[in-house]
Amino acid sequence: MSNVDQQLADTKETIVSEVPNDISITDVTYEGPELVIYTRDPKSFAENGDLVRRLASKLRKRITVRPDTDVLSPPREARDEVHSVIPEEASVTDLDFHEDTGEVVIEAEKPGMVIGRHGSTLREITQKVGWTPEVVRTPPIESSTVSNVRNFLKQERDDRRDILERVGRQIHREEMSDDEWVRITTLGCCREVGRASFILSTPETRVLIDAGDKPGAEDEYPYLQVPEALGVGASSIDAVVLTHAHLDHSALIPLLFKYGYDGPIYTTEPTRDLMGLLTLDYLDVAAKEGRAPPYDSEMVREAIKHTIPIEYGDVTDISPDIKLTMHNAGHILGSAISHFHIGDGLYNVAFSGDIHYDDTRLFNGAVNEFPRVETLVLESTYGGRNDYQTDQADSEQRLKEIIRETYERDGSVLIPAFAVGRSQELMLVLEEAMREGDIPEMPVHLDGMMWEATAIHTTYPEYLRDDLRDRIFHDDENPFLADQFNHIDGGEEERQEVTDGEPAIVLSTSGMVTGGPIMSWLEHFGSDPDSTLTFVGYQAQGTLGRRIQNGWDEIPMNNGNGRGRGNTLSLEMNVETVDGFSGHADRQGLENFVKTMNPRPEKVLCVHGDESSVQDLSSALYHEYNMRTFAPKNLETFRFV
Amino acid sequence: MSNVDQQLADTKETIVSEVPNDISITDVTYEGPELVIYTRDPKSFAENGDLVRRLASKLRKRITVRPDTDVLSPPREARDEVHSVIPEEASVTDLDFHEDTGEVVIEAEKPGMVIGRHGSTLREITQKVGWTPEVVRTPPIESSTVSNVRNFLKQERDDRRDILERVGRQIHREEMSDDEWVRITTLGCCREVGRASFILSTPETRVLIDAGDKPGAEDEYPYLQVPEALGVGASSIDAVVLTHAHLDHSALIPLLFKYGYDGPIYTTEPTRDLMGLLTLDYLDVAAKEGRAPPYDSEMVREAIKHTIPIEYGDVTDISPDIKLTMHNAGHILGSAISHFHIGDGLYNVAFSGDIHYDDTRLFNGAVNEFPRVETLVLESTYGGRNDYQTDQADSEQRLKEIIRETYERDGSVLIPAFAVGRSQELMLVLEEAMREGDIPEMPVHLDGMMWEATAIHTTYPEYLRDDLRDRIFHDDENPFLADQFNHIDGGEEERQEVTDGEPAIVLSTSGMVTGGPIMSWLEHFGSDPDSTLTFVGYQAQGTLGRRIQNGWDEIPMNNGNGRGRGNTLSLEMNVETVDGFSGHADRQGLENFVKTMNPRPEKVLCVHGDESSVQDLSSALYHEYNMRTFAPKNLETFRFV
Ligand SMILES: [Zn+2]
Ligand SMILES: [Zn+2]
Ligand SMILES: [Zn+2]
Ligand SMILES: [Zn+2]
Ligand SMILES: [Zn+2]
Structure with missing residues (x-):
């Protein structure tokens, strides 16, 4: 009898002795992190309201009860x-x-x-x-992503049960090693923004956290091939944890399955769906730009099939010596700070992913209460000494000003935005502003998956800010259903109509002007001095967005939609930047996040920021709070125990 | 045609065009790092005295010319x-x-x-x-090690040629990666003395430096099994470099072959022979102490067969992007600072191995002149703030005093010593002291491989200090041949005779009293209050030697030679420590080594020392010379480029 079978037999015995005699237990198995109890008496089980909770606490496992099929x-x-x-x-x-x-x-x-x-x-x-x-x-708004994912999972139920059983046995295997250590290896996003990826390892377990692309440097992948990552074979990884769906964290998750990974992905349910949406688009964009996509859509489906969704706050065994808990990160829908409890009280590490510390219209601010965190891996996008953002209230005023001025000139406002996160925040701002008469009523066009992303938001209102969640539950108050929002689903023709029509607001991907329909909108509006291009999000180094912010006005249009290939576009529209809408905490927010932690971590690794940002933040946290701080390079390994 | 064959064909063409017309070139191959040219006219080649040198400099390769066998x-x-x-x-x-x-x-x-x-x-x-x-x-003194190694290599010539050809093709393979980075992973000897082991890696190449045991903690191996070491398979290592033969650097080198390693070991010729001697003894000791040896003697032979000896100062290609140069480290026979030149001027790393900075009787002091070293990995055995050693001259006085006092009490002097290094230094001291009448003439018994180790020293006088080398060349001046030296080759019986006889000096392994004949000598002399146990070398934490230094006088004799098993011995002999004979630079020597480097390295990793020693040295070098210094933990990875 294998070690896991022995364990299950013992567990079954315990359960039998705990439940009333009239409840028969026919089988006990693992499905992923859960213990599944089969019974011929599901009704009696259900009548004993407290029984499952008692068993869960006794066995220290998450428990699901299933009826034996013949009853x-x-x-x-x-x-x-x-x-x-x-x-x-x-x-x-x-x-x-x-x-x-x-x-x-x-x-x-x-x-x-x-x-x-x-x-x-x-x-x-x-x-x-x-x-x-x-x-x-x-979904209150029909979402093809959500229905595709649900149908696909329905169809793959058998496969999925096999996966879950295998994963369950892996998680509950016996510990093998006498050694004790905890290490983090950096595979990307160190002294740079993009290609987030880490390995968390113990003698027992190796966990990969995120695997993203690098906006503006599409060929720079995280260092997945080094020995300490997938070099020993993708199957040497026990678990993949995805903090959120932005491509700089998720783009290469499906690639893992091409490399032979066959284990679980732990993430929230909205992140699973958004990852599906965004990685499929990532493949599209690559194909359109003539780059060979690193994997095909089959791998996206594999990723979805291997996802084990977990909810904020649930403590989940992901290996014999690691428990994972995800907490709201306030950054985008489903974004999660991933907290790892290692060993029996040995060590705790939290990966912030991307965070927003203050509440926004969309989300509650990031959670920073954990029972213990010795090491925090902290994003530093706005960690630079001058990266203090305007208050969102002021930013909203400024944005509304820009919209009013542009409208008065009879121009339109073009806003490059990530499909996920800032777009929905802006929708809430614009909906309110029009409802309250702060800006004129005009159409707001959503191009490039924003509509779909919005539909996914409305599917998971539990992940939104409390009061927004309540509004979504009532169709007549659901701000995302407001009339002025228009989904651009008619392609170039519809874009031309918008260009020729009345002043409007256009939100379009990509958020850093690295491709997507924004390129086409730039062609339409670029030469119109009455219109305004307004940046509301972080523009990474090397992206066209950053260049335009820096004053470029001759724009090579060689990765557009087939037209204008090889031409340059003289940018004559106004260019404005309104910060304060970022999905990222600013320098103050990052410091507040750390300052109000209790207890504070001993060590902080500052990552996911330009070189000067991580250095500034690292040095500030060291001097102000006397923690040991680091600004790692990619491909380094830190040992903590 | 493979890439390497193409390269060889091109090289042959170049050679043909460079040599006079009357010299026919029949073949050109790689043997390890060397280019071998076969010619039907070896005599004409030899007549053109300068030709080989010219070709070597033109081709930037080490060249050997061989006659075609039919001439x-x-x-x-x-x-x-x-x-x-x-x-x-x-x-x-x-x-x-x-x-x-x-x-x-x-x-x-x-x-x-x-x-x-x-x-x-x-x-x-x-x-x-x-x-x-x-x-x-x-060998001026017959050495069974040297003759065994030579006979073995003779007998394995065919195998060895295959190995060398394979290695040669590996070294000269085409570079595959566009990436540029240089990393060091620590596998042992960080914040501890023992189990030295590192991985130096680039996108192209992975080199293992040393693989030693840990005296006093025999089950603590270097972390060879982690992914970044052998986890991806032993064949993923391109080259092994051995700094010197001490077991804390060499003990697990043969184990690599059990794990499937089949590549080259680069080291000096004396280190190869000493490694053979010491690892075979390591197996013996393990067997005697009832521990399962991690490999058998066949693996020692494999290690010897795969060794490519290199001489101090020779620049050797060990992979497409790394050149290795070994330099005298002044520590023991054949000990080498290993300098790696990476890429074409990209980066330079030197591993000190163990060093002695000042000249000793045996060796010239460690070399610290390198064209460039950006990062130095520096031993810190005596790096502590108080680790200043007595001058050797004063130590010699003190030792002679102890010998005279003990002699006057009619006692004997028992000196635990490594077989290799300090023993020969002491032999030189004692020989001179007796010759000059400083101490009474009395027998000096050498137990446990010291005799054999001494014979190996006399085989490689080029590796000894200049004036000593000259003396060895003349039999009548060779100090190691002096009459008073006696090889204990009669086992317990002879030891009993020595104990019962006149006052004597006994040098015996192991140097840290962790096993070997010293255990037996302790039983013989331990209860004699007239005799003196004199420590002259570093005693690592956890060793019996360190405990005795700290005042232990009840000694468990459970790993002796079968007698007294499970008993304890009351130690009544005098215990003295004479520092200043160390094979290691003291704190001053380490600082001087760094201070006089020109240019100084940007970064220093302080390793191979107790926690406080590496911290002290790291902090001192940082404050005094403003270099970036580190006291790594095991299992960390540092990136430099
Ligand atoms: Zn993000
Ligand atoms: Zn990010
Ligand atoms: Zn981001
Ligand atoms: Zn040594
Ligand atoms: Zn050593």
């Missing part, structure tokens, strides 16, 4: 019974019965009403039909 | 002719003809006379017989 009522009958239990107002849009696991997936517009107070409705469903209910939200 | 005179004739050319006084002891390569190995007591002025005699041999002469010294 289930047939789907046809069950369907009616489920409908009868759930209140009409929940607006169920889909019921999907999985006979292999005894689960019924309920898609509803109001998931809360399916769940009931403290899960009472769910328990009632199990009591009635035996099936285990799982609830997902019907 | 050689038959060995029987050649033997007489060779004898007729070499002067009688050279005392040739062996002539060995290798028909596969056209080499004749000449073993002589006076190799210099076989070589002649600027190699004139060698050239004369080639002109007469066509064979290429190679000269080795007949």
Whole structure:
């Protein structure tokens, strides 16, 4: 009997001795980090409201209870019974019965009403039909990404169960090593912005955190091929953790599967969907620009299939000696600070990913309360000594000023933006400003996946700021459904119409003007001195956005949409930069994040910033808070224990 | 045609165009780092005295010329002719003809006379017989190690040629990577003394430097199994470089071959032989102490077979982007500071190995002149703020005092010492002291390989201090041949005789009292209050030697030679420590080594010292010379470019 089988047999014995005699336990298995208990008496299990919680705390595992399939009522009958239990107002849009696991997936517009107070409705469903209910939200705005992901996962259920079982056995394998150490190897985003990637390793476990591209230097990948990363084979990695979906963190995650990785990706559910959206677009852009994409869309599907979603605050075993907890990072939808608890109290490391410390319209500010963190790996995008941003309130005033002035000149406002994050923040600003009469009513065109990204936001309101979440739950208050928002889905023709029409606001990707429809908008509006190009986000070194900010006005148009190839464009429109909308904490925010941590970490690695930013931040944190701080280079390894 | 074959074809063309028309070039191959030119006209080649040097400088390669085998005179004739050319006084002891390569190995007591002025005699041999002469010294004291190694290499010639050809093709392969970086990974000897081991890596090349054991903690190996070391497979290592033969640097070199390593070991010839001696003893000791040896003696032979000896000062290509030069380290016979020139002027790193900066009786002080060194990895054994040693002259006085006092009490002096290095230094001190009447004439017993180690010293006088070398060349002045030196080769019986006999001096391994015959000597003399145990070398933490220095007088004798197992011994003999004989530079010596470097390195990694020693030295070098200094932990990686 293998070590894991022995463990499961022991666990089953414990469970049998803990549950009332009338509940029969037929099987106990691992599915990813969860312990799954099969029972012939799912109803009695459900009646003992506290039983699962007691078992979870006793076994120190996350627990799922499933009915043995032969005690289930047939789907046809069950369907009616489920409908009868759930209140009409929940607006169920889909019921999907999985006979292999005894689960019924309920898609509803109001998931809360399916769940009931403290899960009472769910328990009632199990009591009635035996099936285990799982609830997902019907996207308030139709999202092809969300429905594609859900359909794909439905179709791949068998494969996915195999993966989860394998991963579960890996996680719960016996510890092998007597050694004790904790190390971080930097594979990218050190003294640079882009290609975020790290290895966290112990004698037992190797975790890869992020694998992004570098905007403006598309051929500079993280150093995945060195021995300490994938050099010993992709299967030597136990787990991949993705902090958020921005391409500078996620672009090369699917590549891992091409390299033979076959393990789990831990991330939040919205990050999974956004990663799908953004990496598929990444492949598109590469193809359009004539670069060979490093992987194909099949690998994106592999990544989605291998994702084990985890929720903020859940403590998850990801290997015999590491527990992962993700916390809101305030940066984009689903973005997470990833906290690793290593050994039994041996060491704690947190990777900030990208963070925003203060609340924004979209998100609550980043969490910085952890029971313990000895080492913090901290983004430093705005860590430079002068990187203090304007307050967002002032920035909003300035943006509205620019919009009013441009409107009065009969010009349009063109805003390059990431599809995900700042676009939705700006939508909220613009919606409010028009509603309150601060700026004239005019169309706001969303080009290049922003619409789709917005739809994903509305699918996961739990990840948005509290008051915004509540508004989204009411269709008539959902700001993203406001009339002035228009999805550019008619391509060049529609863009030409917009150009020829009345003054408008255009939000378009890419956010750093490195390709995408913004190139086309620049051609349309670039020579119009009445219009204004307005930067609202960080422009990395080497990107066209940064160059235009620095005064370039002759723009090579060789990676546009086929027209103007090899030509240059004289930029005659106004160029403005409004900071303060960043999804990143500014210098003050970064310091506040660290300052208010309790206890403060002993060590901080400053990463994800230009050379001077990481140096400035590292030196400031050292001098002000007397922590040991570092500004690592790529390809270095730090040992902590 | 492979890339290397193409390169060789091009090289052959160049050579043909450079040599006079009457010299035919039949083949050009690589043997390890050397380019071997085969010619049907070895005599004409030899006549053109300057030709080889010109080709070497044009091709930037080390060059060996070999005769095509069908132009050689038959060995029987050649033997007489060779004898007729070499002067009688050279005392040739062996002539060995290798028909596969056209080499004749000449073993002589006076190799210099076989070589002649600027190699004139060698050239004369080639002109007469066509064979290429190679000269080795007949050991003045018979050494079974040296003769075993030589016989073994003779017997393995075919294998060895295959290895050299393979290595040669590896070294001269085309560079594959566009990346540029230089990294050092620490696998051992950081914040500790023992288990020296490093990886030096570039995108092209991975070099392992040293792989030693840890005295007093025999199960603590260097971290060879991590991905950045052998984790990707032992064959991912391009080259192994061994700084010197002490076990804390060499013990696990043979283990690499058990792990599948099949590449070259670069080191000096004496280090090769001493490594053979010491690692075989390491296996013996492990067996005697009931530990499972990590490899068997076959692996020691593999290590010897894969060694490519290099001489101090020779610049050797060891990979497409790295050149190695070894320099005298002044520490033990053959010890070398290993200097790596990376890329074409990209970066230079020197690993000090263990060094002694001042001249000693045995060795010239460590070389610290290098064209460039940006990073120095520096031993710090005596780097602590108080680690200033007595001058050796004063130490010698003190030692002689102890000997005289002990002698007057009718006691004996027991000195634990490494077989290699300090023992020979002490022999020189004692020989002179007795010759000059400073201490009474009495037997000096050498136990545990010291005799053999001494024989190896006399085989390689070129590696000794100039004036000592000259004395060794004259039998009547060779201090190691003095009458009072006695080789303990009669085991326990002889030890008992010594104990029962007149006062004597005993030098015995192991140097840190971690096993070996010193344990037996302690049993013999331990309870004799008239005798004196005298430490003259560094005692690492965790060793019995260090404990005795700290005042322990109840000594567990459970790893002795079978007797007294499990007993404790009450130590009643005097215990003295005389520093100043160390093979290591003291704090002043380390500082002087760095201070007088020109130019000084930008960065220094302080290693091979207790935690406080490396911290002290690192901080002192930073404050005094304003260099960036580090006290790495094991398992860290530093990037330099
Ligand atoms: Zn981001
Ligand atoms: Zn980022
Ligand atoms: Zn970012
Ligand atoms: Zn040494
Ligand atoms: Zn050493």
